[in-house]
Amino acid sequence: MSLSHLASLLTPDARLVLAFSGGLDSTVLLHQLVSWQQQHPQLRVRALHVHHGLSPNADNWALHCQHICQQWQIPCEVLYVQVDGRSSGIEAAAREARYHALFQQLQPGEHLLTAQHLDDQCETLLLALKRGSGPAGLAAMPQQRTVGDHQHLRPLLEISRQQLEAYADEHQLRWIEDESNADSRYDRNFLRQQILPVLQQRWPHFSAASARSAALCGEQEQLLDELLAEQLMQLIDAQGALHFPPLITMSETRRNALLRRWIAQQGGAMPAREALKRITKEVINSREDAKPCLRFGNFELRRYRQQLFWLRPQISLSQHSLTWQNRTQPLCLPDNLGWLHASGDIAELRHPQPDETVTIRFQAQGHHHLVGRAGGREMKKLWHELGIAPWRRERIPLIYFDQTLISAPGLFITREGAASDEQGWQAIWSLQQ
Incomplete structure (x- = not known):
């Protein structure tokens, strides 16, 4: 496997931070970054390992990652997070906690790298289909996106797990296996273990075809972003609040498209169609003296003086x-x-x-x-x-x-x-x- 997928995304003097779980995917990517750094000495690479505390083996995994990084002379830091899956489930809560911790640790000019691959992209698309997602959800994971002042890059997104396994065998890499990956109660594991093998046996290029479909959906979403950007900018104030009266006279399709993009800009997950209907009915069209509040995961949607606010719940300090x-x-x-x-x-x-x-x-x-x-x-x-x-x-x-x-x-x-x-x-x- 050549390193062309790195060369297409990274500059020789980039400052990179790898989310290093110690599994196959991130171990291969770290090894490739070390090899690429040998060709480009100006490249700066460090690793962050997120300790979720969900497995009895979590401490050993952290030690393994630190040992590998020490062996390859890559700085490595362990980030400890707490995961509360009561509202959105363990998988979603762990993912949110992980990304929140990773982006908080980035320094100016650094890019975050994660090791999702082609089969992960296929799973993400199928999960979006299961949820009844629109083009934004079906676009699955972009190869690169901007989060605040940083770039989030996925260099392995066009490479299959089979190719990663072959690379790891060739270079005699050691990695850890998360025992939760064998638990088919989790949707992604169910797809990986029971559905995708059958699909790929019948259609060997199913994952690649799914990735192409995701990319096409992503292009359509990007086009809509560009077409709606100017109008959305006119509706948002400096604090990110959305002036909603113009939305009332729009078609439902256009209104929903603007609401989705505003919520995405505020850091929220893509809302379902039913959620958008609730926003229109229960918040935008509620009586003038009402104080509507809708909960979306770890956020709240509120209304005040013809503006919508996307907020994290805040505690009252009235007794302080x-x-x-x-x-x-x-x-x-x-x-x-x-x-x-x-x-x-x-x-x-x-x-x-x-x-x-x-x-x-x-x-x-x-x-x-x-x-x-x-x-x-x-x-x-x-x-x-x-x-x-x-x-x-x-x-x-x-x-x-x-x-x-x-x-x-x-x-x-x-x-x-x-x-x-x-x-x-x-x-x-x-x-x-």
Whole structure:
């Protein structure tokens, strides 16, 4: 087997990260990358092994991968993940956890390589058929795709497992076998063990023909992406929310195509047709004062002010309270909400009295008067006037002096908290320290 499949995808000075499970496929790909690196010394390769903790052999697999990489002088890091298959099943949950961990570890300029091959592509297409997928699902796995600032490449996608086995035998490679691969309760294993052998015995080129069909579906989807890109861009704001009223007057086909592409851009899985019908009926067309929320795996779809939001579920912080004792130091907020900093450059807030305690809370009630606004407002009405969606309201840090609401940094200052002279300070809310 030549290395032309690498040369067609990779530049000689690329920075590559291989998802290395230690199985046949990734072992062959790692060996090929080592061989290619010998021809192109500028190439940089490192490996990441994801430890799912699902098998009693998981620790031994990690040690095996580290040993192979040490033998071939490839840096290797083990990533530990937790898999919760209650909502979407073990297979899907493990895949999501694996890719999330891998992409989080990529450094600027690095590409992720995974070792799916021709037979994997055929299985993916058949699983898509089983689900009743459209062209996007039937396109199966692309050979390369962009995820954030990185490229995800599959160099072995046109190479069969039989060819990989022959390569491994020729080079006397050692690999591990995941015992779960023998469990036909998993759909992919059922196809691999009981269906594909029969199909390939009758039609030896079935996998290659399936891959061609997937590629044609992929081309059609890419064409639709290009045709709809400009219209979709006009409907999405800087935070990724989708302005949906124009969708109401469109044909169902066009509306669904735009919804699918928006969800894909937000990192969601391709929704089924029934799911799209629910989005239209239960979210887009729900009454104006409703607060619809649909759950899709690890995401939620919500609506607010003629916009759709694709969100990860967020916990309420309404019961949290922090004391900001030393305002010369930044205060770390819970649940990755960032930091609060006190700056003396601008006098917005009065200084607390010696007997006043500065606390940060995430819930406010009652009637409040804001600087720059005539009259008072109930807190619920204030949030509405400020355009703060309901699910965000109990995750915004609120500064209190004892029991008195002083400020929501960057949003408002109450009359009780306003600086009356130049001897004041400013609270700055930032996501990074």
